[in-house]
Amino acid sequence: GKKVLIVYAHQEPKSLNGSLKRVAVEELSKQGCSVTVSDLYAMQFEPRATRNDIVGCLHNSEEFNYGMETWEAYKRGGLSDDLIEEQKKVQEADLLIFQFPLYWFSMPAIMKGWMDRVLVQGFAHEFPNCYDSGLLKNKLALFSFTTGGSKEMYAKGGISGDIRYLLWPMQHGIMHFCGVKVLAPHICFAPEYVSEEKREEMLIAWSQRLKTLWKEEPINCSPEWYFK
Amino acid sequence: GKKVLIVYAHQEPKSLNGSLKRVAVEELSKQGCSVTVSDLYAMQFEPRATRNDIVGCLHNSEEFNYGMETWEAYKRGGLSDDLIEEQKKVQEADLLIFQFPLYWFSMPAIMKGWMDRVLVQGFAHEFPNCYDSGLLKNKLALFSFTTGGSKEMYAKGGISGDIRYLLWPMQHGIMHFCGVKVLAPHICFAPEYVSEEKREEMLIAWSQRLKTLWKEEPINCSPEWYFK
Numbered sequence: 001g002k003k004v005l006i007v008y009a010h011q012e013p014k015s016l017n018g019s020l021k022r023v024a025v026e027e028l029s030k031q032g033c034s035v036t037v038s039d040l041y042a043m044q045f046e047p048r049a050t051r052n053d054i055v056g057c058l059h060n061s062e063e064f065n066y067g068m069e070t071w072e073a074y075k076r077g078g079l080s081d082d083l084i085e086e087q088k089k090v091q092e093a094d095l096l097i098f099q100f101p102l103y104w105f106s107m108p109a110i111m112k113g114w115m116d117r118v119l120v121q122g123f124a125h126e127f128p129n130c131y132d133s134g135l136l137k138n139k140l141a142l143f144s145f146t147t148g149g150s151k152e153m154y155a156k157g158g159i160s161g162d163i164r165y166l167l168w169p170m171q172h173g174i175m176h177f178c179g180v181k182v183l184a185p186h187i188c189f190a191p192e193y194v195s196e197e198k199r200e201e202m203l204i205a206w207s208q209r210l211k212t213l214w215k216e217e218p219i220n221c222s223p224e225w226y227f228k
Numbered sequence: 229g230k231k232v233l234i235v236y237a238h239q240e241p242k243s244l245n246g247s248l249k250r251v252a253v254e255e256l257s258k259q260g261c262s263v264t265v266s267d268l269y270a271m272q273f274e275p276r277a278t279r280n281d282i283v284g285c286l287h288n289s290e291e292f293n294y295g296m297e298t299w300e301a302y303k304r305g306g307l308s309d310d311l312i313e314e315q316k317k318v319q320e321a322d323l324l325i326f327q328f329p330l331y332w333f334s335m336p337a338i339m340k341g342w343m344d345r346v347l348v349q350g351f352a353h354e355f356p357n358c359y360d361s362g363l364l365k366n367k368l369a370l371f372s373f374t375t376g377g378s379k380e381m382y383a384k385g386g387i388s389g390d391i392r393y394l395l396w397p398m399q400h401g402i403m404h405f406c407g408v409k410v411l412a413p414h415i416c417f418a419p420e421y422v423s424e425e426k427r428e429e430m431l432i433a434w435s436q437r438l439k440t441l442w443k444e445e446p447i448n449c450s451p452e453w454y455f456k
């Protein structure tokens with residue numbers, strides 16, 4: 001069975017994001033996958049990149065450089081326990097699903113903090129091992145999120161621009177940089193402004209997609225996909 | 229004198245980001261501006277959007293909706309003190325400068341948390357008052373940041389794509405959405421890989437730019453600027 005890590009960022013289990021997460025756990029478990037969830041708010045996950053992420057002495061205590069210190073700490077096994085725990089989950093996973101409400105054209109800070117702190121140099125990338133040769137190659141990622149704005153606002157020529165524009169930093173800048181292949185995003189537009197029935201359909205559509213997910217081809221994660 | 233708020237996110241005062249912040253405070257003060265700094269790491273600013281941001285009872289305690297609750301709390305003066313404090317600084321400012329190292333094609337989580345939590349509905353936008361009619365119109369914003377990657381990597385056709393691609397969510401999705409006009413970004417590429425002399429030149433260039441900053445015209449914050 002495949003291994004899936006769902007990194008989930010919503011405060012409310014009864015939200016649509018909560019339901020989408022639950023649906024994914026159910027459907028993927030039914031397929032025989034082993035599913036782990038990092039429920040970031042429930043874990044009170046720390047988003048701030050600080051000296052606390054390094055156990056013991058610093059490599060250079062004169063001038064704190066987060067990227068350098070976490071790289072050194074990773075190599076000597078000196079990262080904080082919460083990071084080691086998350087890295088273990090990533091290492092074991094075949095597929096990473098990020099489930100969140102879009103906040104300001106991006107992920108909520110608590111999830112950005114997960115990216116900033118977990119995907120350290122040495123673990124996820126190590127120059128020149130980035131992009132297609134990133135250290136997390138052979139894994140898949142999928143961004144599944146809800147929006148406040150409507151599909152029309154996020155259309156090409158719409159006031160908020162093509163939704164793909166805002167996927168560039170997340171899909172290319174983070175996942176592709178680490179070598180992870182990216183499946184097409186799963187987007188539920190403006191669930192707060194539709195009927196309960198429509199929201200139910202959104203859950204069914206997600207469940208349906210997951211049934212054949214392992215047959216999907218990754219997107220071609222290059223500027224053409226985003227900006228053409 | 230003009231009022232400037234510098235929202236600053238670096239752990240180390242001796243870093244180039246620390247120096248860029250200091251240079252800005254010095255140069256703008258010299259011009260007679262009144263300058264306020266929100267030093268996010270020093271403040272241990274909370275990046276997580278939670279129920280703690282609302283003082284007293286919730287509007288709907290059955291199902292927690294962060295956007296709805298902070299909107300309602302804003303209207304009745306019931307946001308947490310740290311948010312009220314930051315909103316006061318924003319309200320008074322003519323110019324917002326965001327000073328940070330680029331983390332994963334975006335701002336560090338601690339700064340994303342500032343955006344998520346401070347720019348609440350009712351304060352920064354309130355449909356249909358968004359984009360050109362956003363509630364923070366008549367203010368300016370400038371993103372000033374350092375990168376790990378080189379200018380060549382962030383060129384059109386470079387492996388990381390045009391640096392402007394990643395500015396879309398921050399400049400358009402956040403600042404423009406709130407009605408703030410955006411000045412051209414200030415980017416120091418790969419300061420960790422250049423000589424001390426080059427870094428000194430970077431500080432001088434920033435100081436020089438600030439001398440005539442108030443004469444600058446905002447960019448045309450539309451897809452053409454980013455993706456053409």
